[in-house]
Amino acid sequence: MELSKKTTKGWQVIEVNGQVDSKTVGDLRDYLDENIKGDLPVALELSDVPFMSSAGLRTMLTLYRKTQDMNVKLCLVGLIEEIAETMKVTGFYQYFTNYPSLSALPEEQK
Amino acid sequence: MTIIERIDQRSTETINGYKVRPGKPLPFGASLIQNGINFSIYSSAGTSCTLVLFAKEQDQPLVEIQIPENYKIGDVYSIIVFDVNPEEIEYGYRIDGPHNPGAGHRFNRAEILMDPYARLISGRDEWGKKPNWERPYPYRARVPFDDFDWQDDRPLEIDPADLVIYELHVRGFTKDGSSGVSHPGTYAGLVEKIPYLKQLGINAVELMPIFEFDEFENSRIHPETNEQLYNYWGYSTLGFFAPKAAFASTGKFGMQVDEFKQLVKSLHAAGIEVILDVVFNHTAEGNENGPTLSFKGLDNKTYYMLTPEGYYFNFSGTGNTLNCNNPVVRSLVLDCLRYWAAEYHIDGFRFDLASILGRDPWGAPLSNPPLLETLAFDPILSSCKLIAEAWDAGGLYQVGTFPAFGRWGEWNGKYRDCARKFLKGDQGQIGEIAQRLQGSPDLYKHTGRSPATSVNFITCHDGFTLSDLVSFNEKHNEANGEGNNDGNNDNLSWNCGAEGWSDDPNILQLRQRQMMNAMALLLTSRGIPMIVMGDEVGRSQHGNNNAYCLDSPISWLDWKLLDSNQSLHDFTKALIHFRLQHPALRVNSFDNKHTYSIDMPGCSFHGAEPWKPNWDENSRQLAWMMTSEPQTTSNEADMVYVAANMAHYASWYELPKAPASYQWILNFNTGDTNCQHFTPGNELAQNGILVGERSIAIITASKIKPESTI
Numbered sequence A: 001m002e003l004s005k006k007t008t009k010g011w012q013v014i015e016v017n018g019q020v021d022s023k024t025v026g027d028l029r030d031y032l033d034e035n036i037k038g039d040l041p042v043a044l045e046l047s048d049v050p051f052m053s054s055a056g057l058r059t060m061l062t063l064y065r066k067t068q069d070m071n072v073k074l075c076l077v078g079l080i081e082e083i084a085e086t087m088k089v090t091g092f093y094q095y096f097t098n099y100p101s102l103s104a105l106p107e108e109q110k
Numbered sequence B: 001m002t003i004i005e006r007i008d009q010r011s012t013e014t015i016n017g018y019k020v021r022p023g024k025p026l027p028f029g030a031s032l033i034q035n036g037i038n039f040s041i042y043s044s045a046g047t048s049c050t051l052v053l054f055a056k057e058q059d060q061p062l063v064e065i066q067i068p069e070n071y072k073i074g075d076v077y078s079i080i081v082f083d084v085n086p087e088e089i090e091y092g093y094r095i096d097g098p099h100n101p102g103a104g105h106r107f108n109r110a111e112i113l114m115d116p117y118a119r120l121i122s123g124r125d126e127w128g129k130k131p132n133w134e135r136p137y138p139y140r141a142r143v144p145f146d147d148f149d150w151q152d153d154r155p156l157e158i159d160p161a162d163l164v165i166y167e168l169h170v171r172g173f174t175k176d177g178s179s180g181v182s183h184p185g186t187y188a189g190l191v192e193k194i195p196y197l198k199q200l201g202i203n204a205v206e207l208m209p210i211f212e213f214d215e216f217e218n219s220r221i222h223p224e225t226n227e228q229l230y231n232y233w234g235y236s237t238l239g240f241f242a243p244k245a246a247f248a249s250t251g252k253f254g255m256q257v258d259e260f261k262q263l264v265k266s267l268h269a270a271g272i273e274v275i276l277d278v279v280f281n282h283t284a285e286g287n288e289n290g291p292t293l294s295f296k297g298l299d300n301k302t303y304y305m306l307t308p309e310g311y312y313f314n315f316s317g318t319g320n321t322l323n324c325n326n327p328v329v330r331s332l333v334l335d336c337l338r339y340w341a342a343e344y345h346i347d348g349f350r351f352d353l354a355s356i357l358g359r360d361p362w363g364a365p366l367s368n369p370p371l372l373e374t375l376a377f378d379p380i381l382s383s384c385k386l387i388a389e390a391w392d393a394g395g396l397y398q399v400g401t402f403p404a405f406g407r408w409g410e411w412n413g414k415y416r417d418c419a420r421k422f423l424k425g426d427q428g429q430i431g432e433i434a435q436r437l438q439g440s441p442d443l444y445k446h447t448g449r450s451p452a453t454s455v456n457f458i459t460c461h462d463g464f465t466l467s468d469l470v471s472f473n474e475k476h477n478e479a480n481g482e483g484n485n486d487g488n489n490d491n492l493s494w495n496c497g498a499e500g501w502s503d504d505p506n507i508l509q510l511r512q513r514q515m516m517n518a519m520a521l522l523l524t525s526r527g528i529p530m531i532v533m534g535d536e537v538g539r540s541q542h543g544n545n546n547a548y549c550l551d552s553p554i555s556w557l558d559w560k561l562l563d564s565n566q567s568l569h570d571f572t573k574a575l576i577h578f579r580l581q582h583p584a585l586r587v588n589s590f591d592n593k594h595t596y597s598i599d600m601p602g603c604s605f606h607g608a609e610p611w612k613p614n615w616d617e618n619s620r621q622l623a624w625m626m627t628s629e630p631q632t633t634s635n636e637a638d639m640v641y642v643a644a645n646m647a648h649y650a651s652w653y654e655l656p657k658a659p660a661s662y663q664w665i666l667n668f669n670t671g672d673t674n675c676q677h678f679t680p681g682n683e684l685a686q687n688g689i690l691v692g693e694r695s696i697a698i699i700t701a702s703k704i705k706p707e708s709t710i
Helices: A025-035 A054-069 A083-088 B171-172 B187-192 B195-199 B256-269 B295-303 B327-343 B354-356 B370-378 B414-425 B430-436 B441-447 B505-523 B566-581
Strands: A002-008 A011-017 A042-048 A074-077 A097-100 B011-017 B017-023 B029-033 B038-044 B048-055 B063-066 B076-082 B087-095 B120-122 B140-141 B164-169 B206-208 B239-243 B272-279 B348-351 B385-388 B406-409 B454-457 B528-532 B603-606 B621-628 B638-645 B652-653 B662-669 B677-683 B688-691 B695-703
Touching: A002 B528, A011 A025, A025 A054, A042 A054, A042 B354, A054 A074, A083 B256, B011 B256, B017 B063, B017 B414, B038 B087, B038 B295, B048 B076, B076 B652, B087 B295, B087 B638, B120 B164, B120 B239, B140 B688, B164 B171, B164 B385, B171 B187, B195 B566, B206 B652, B239 B256, B256 B272, B272 B327, B295 B327, B327 B370, B327 B528, B354 B370, B414 B430, B414 B454, B430 B441, B430 B621, B505 B638, B528 B638, B566 B662, B566 B677, B621 B652, B638 B652, B638 B688, B662 B688, B688 B695
Parallel strands: A011 A042, A042 A074, A074 A097, B164 B206, B164 B528, B206 B272, B272 B348, B348 B385, B385 B406, B406 B454, B454 B528
Antiparallel strands: A002 A011, B011 B017, B017 B076, B029 B038, B038 B076, B048 B063, B048 B087, B087 B140, B120 B140, B603 B621, B621 B638, B638 B695, B652 B688, B662 B677, B662 B695
8 A cells, every 4th residue: 555645725635555354544643643634624536546445445434433533534536336326335435525636625714 | 641561461382383371261262462462362171282273264373372281270271362353364173082972082282173162253254155175174263353442332131021023034035136235135134124114113123143154064956946944044054153154244354343344333223123043952063973063162061962872862853962061161151142242242042942951961851940040130131121932842841831930921922822822713712812911910910020022923934924924824834945844744724715826816915914914813813923033024935934945035025025915014014113103002001001091991802792702613803901100201001902804794893982072983993905004093973893804903092172072
């Protein structure tokens, strides 16, 4: 799994590349803990994530609860259709604002 | 805050390369803890226990860890294994011990056994996908996360008297292409059809078995049609704590737990309760010729009722009988139901062949079965509906006498039988049907039970559908491949003049009317009405009254019927809503309190003349009137008068005199070929109505509005 960050339109964008499952989810969680700052909304760019296991989806929801506690907005970007469908039928999807691409992200005022 | 590291997060020794320490005996099963998994398993007569771990989907074990003898407390082996990935692990056990069937012991160390407390089971993840029959340990226990975010959901706790139950098969409900859902035949597919259920008006679904089972158990090819036959209904449990993976669109990802919880949450959001059809009377291990999957090899003598020679008692008709009043098995059943109620927010349970649960270890019926009492008074289950199928295959029939402990309801088989006979015009039914439609006080009043004890039904998954009940005199089960020898021969059905398919308009019209009559009778009876999937649109199984093995359009709901039988659907829907609007139909007491505001009895019977029911053996005509005092939100008493004429000629029914300032309104008339239900209702021109042959009219009394008195 490759992870990187950048800032776009007032969002801190975390780009994830690779499968998110129980083997990689620890790396993702650690990276998010280290890099998410409490002063900007967070966008997780997932268009290069081909599969997300049950453990991966749980990390998404834990992140949602964490950003909720921090009073920081969270959205998902570029989720592929198969993962989106799995998230819908298992109840994970409803928590997130989703955008098809970074260009669709609204401008955020700090 | 400083988090103090727990001592038990560290291993004490290494076995076969895996860090371990003594586990905790409770809870049973496999539980996620920080850094590891706690495994706990019971065996009273086993002499050693080995935990077998597999990497997911691999044939050969990853490691076998014999649980050290000093890890055992009482009869429970427990061990914590550290640094294993719960998502990548499958597990089972080998138990050593005597193999002496005559003494009840069938230990065999060569078999890998499934944990009876497994909450996630892989091996049959996609419905109908041919298994590898050579695979060792075919059904594999896994460890779920069990951390679903329920938000503010909780069981609905709808008053039992207000329930309208819809029995359905998860796969059959949406598998047909006509369902139009994205995930046919799954929990997710059912979610997509919640708007349909909501508009129909039902407020509880009763799901046919969703505990993990193997659709390939006893599967075979039909000798004439070559059709693959399955264990489609699933009344043969593999794992009591695990939802059926192949009913989940995400079963292939092992996410059936979340998908099923999302279904429950979605149904609750629509105001619909979830009742599970649970099968505790037997397991999928069969008799001495059946496979050893779990209980047989763990502690055969504890889990099964055995003859003195060590053979299996067969009160279930399927080979074995779970020994439910053994204290260990009792705890398993209790743990299981608590788990489903607490972890899945399940609202109620219907117990298949529940009379078995009241037998002692040698099969004799108990007067105060401890299991039934335990369930009745359990603090976690206190709001759950407990419904018994109050008979078993060993000849015990307990409708009306099931040990209820003030809590248990019953599938009322006597309601079904009498309603069927009354509807087809059998003589001598008037007296009994009067009991049945009051909630069967003859069965339940003397023991202090209430009308909502009685789950009233005319059809269920077992037997003819409603459409077939009015189209066939005989069963036609050839598709099951058993030479039409399976299924009940005594269906109490009437084909209305031709067996099966007919294009005679008179026959078709009569059948349609008879289906409406059945719905009218069911939905105006006190007690809990239950209808089976598709009866509201006239679903047929072509005369098959036992489609347990058919995963085909015979068993599936054809959603195109919604168009072709729209009048029956609209009639049923209107009736369900009518029932929910009329508290007089849902009075949950046998006191028959007088309704003083209108000076009428709570329940009264009538004939062609008011207050004069004809109880004669040859009578086929009965009217009943149910009343109740005004609700807090209204100043109008509720009155529902139902005139049923099952004779082959029309009759004039004179109505009781309406109370002062009230008028009679016709709401339903199955005998009116132009219109069977009237919204908002037609004021009756006279104080009576001509009820056509084999027809039912439903009439209410409403206060006369001021402008209509001018």
